[in-house]
Amino acid sequence: MDNSAQQLAKLLENSRANEAIAQKLFEIETEILACNSSNELLQQLLNAIKNKFSLTNIALLLIEPTPINHLIKASVQSNWHQQHCYSVKADELSTCHPKGKPLLSNQLTQLNNIIPEHLLDNAQSIALIPLTMEGKLFASLLLTDANKQRFHDNLGTFHLEQLAVKTSLCLANVLIREQLEYMANYDRLTGVANRRLMEVSIQEELNRQKRYNTPFALLFIDCNKFKQINDTYGHDCGDQVLTYVATQIQTLIRDNDKCFRYAGDEFVVTLSGQNYQQALQVAKRLTEYFQQHPMPYNNTALPVTISCGAAASDGKKTMAELLKQADEQLYLHKKVPQT
Numbered sequence: 001m002d003n004s005a006q007q008l009a010k011l012l013e014n015s016r017a018n019e020a021i022a023q024k025l026f027e028i029e030t031e032i033l034a035c036n037s038s039n040e041l042l043q044q045l046l047n048a049i050k051n052k053f054s055l056t057n058i059a060l061l062l063i064e065p066t067p068i069n070h071l072i073k074a075s076v077q078s079n080w081h082q083q084h085c086y087s088v089k090a091d092e093l094s095t096c097h098p099k100g101k102p103l104l105s106n107q108l109t110q111l112n113n114i115i116p117e118h119l120l121d122n123a124q125s126i127a128l129i130p131l132t133m134e135g136k137l138f139a140s141l142l143l144t145d146a147n148k149q150r151f152h153d154n155l156g157t158f159h160l161e162q163l164a165v166k167t168s169l170c171l172a173n174v175l176i177r178e179q180l181e182y183m184a185n186y187d188r189l190t191g192v193a194n195r196r197l198m199e200v201s202i203q204e205e206l207n208r209q210k211r212y213n214t215p216f217a218l219l220f221i222d223c224n225k226f227k228q229i230n231d232t233y234g235h236d237c238g239d240q241v242l243t244y245v246a247t248q249i250q251t252l253i254r255d256n257d258k259c260f261r262y263a264g265d266e267f268v269v270t271l272s273g274q275n276y277q278q279a280l281q282v283a284k285r286l287t288e289y290f291q292q293h294p295m296p297y298n299n300t301a302l303p304v305t306i307s308c309g310a311a312a313s314d315g316k317k318t319m320a321e322l323l324k325q326a327d328e329q330l331y332l333h334k335k336v337p338q339t
Ligand SMILES: Nc1nc2c(ncn2[C@@H]2O[C@H](COP(=O)(O)OP(=O)(O)OP(=O)(O)O)[C@@H](O)[C@H]2O)c(=O)[nH]1
Pocket: 189, 222, 223, 224, 225, 226, 227, 228, 230, 234, 235, 236, 237, 238, 239, 242, 263, 264, 265, 334
């Protein structure tokens, strides 16, 4: 072959290789489009990249503290996440991506301080691809290969940059969707589920009871003299009291039970599989706990007490009737404090 024929053959070969990579990227994108959660997305994405590009390993290095904490905190906590995501320092990861470009290297000793050592097991070359959200670097995808020639600093990064943009966009979409869902279902101040999720949850319990005849009870809880706390110590202190009450209740109930903020200083606790007598015992336990554990506030102990009303479902009452019954019992206890 003469020189120009060789060049043409090389161009054709490159073009075919590019086409094959573009096809794989397209397939990955199609696979992850259907993912509903960030967990699922990360899992599918990393597996797909690893398999399609026959990599030795793949991991996600997340900057700690992440600049997208508000999006990522509650959502990425599965076992899988713990196995494949690693925290790295922001300034260290940034040094790997001058001008926001991917880093390709087969001189791995230079990266020992930044990348956890065990991630480089069996690796001879790596590609580190920066992921950005809201214009900020928040993570890097680490691709490793046992072949020293697979990634090196003379290799073009066009396809890897495409992969970075697509991954960042997909993650941003799914995280923002999760955040919106979270905001629609959880109370911003106390972090417990809100009334909307409470209604869904109680309805599920009532349906289960109808079908399987399992007991179900709930508590209506109200903070005593809460207005007085607000008036005496200020609204911020009142907010702290509400958060204290919600978090303490959550630690005091069983895993199956759930605490919801109903409104203002009122909470509802659903007691899955428990009858009226058991609900009364929980009410007593919660009431006594707060009597014995004032809230630490400005180096003092601020008395915070609650009143509880209980109601159990008989398979016939509606949600509104159950809540009303518990609220009426609570009102009676307010008049004659529980001991
Ligand atoms: N700090 C704070 N106060 C709130 C919030 N939501 C509602 N409140 C206040 O909670 C107070 C509830 O007052 P009340 O319903 O009279 O309850 P209470 O003072 O505990 O009265 P009793 O239940 O009879 O002991 C009102 O003053 C509301 O303004 C909130 O998110 N933060």
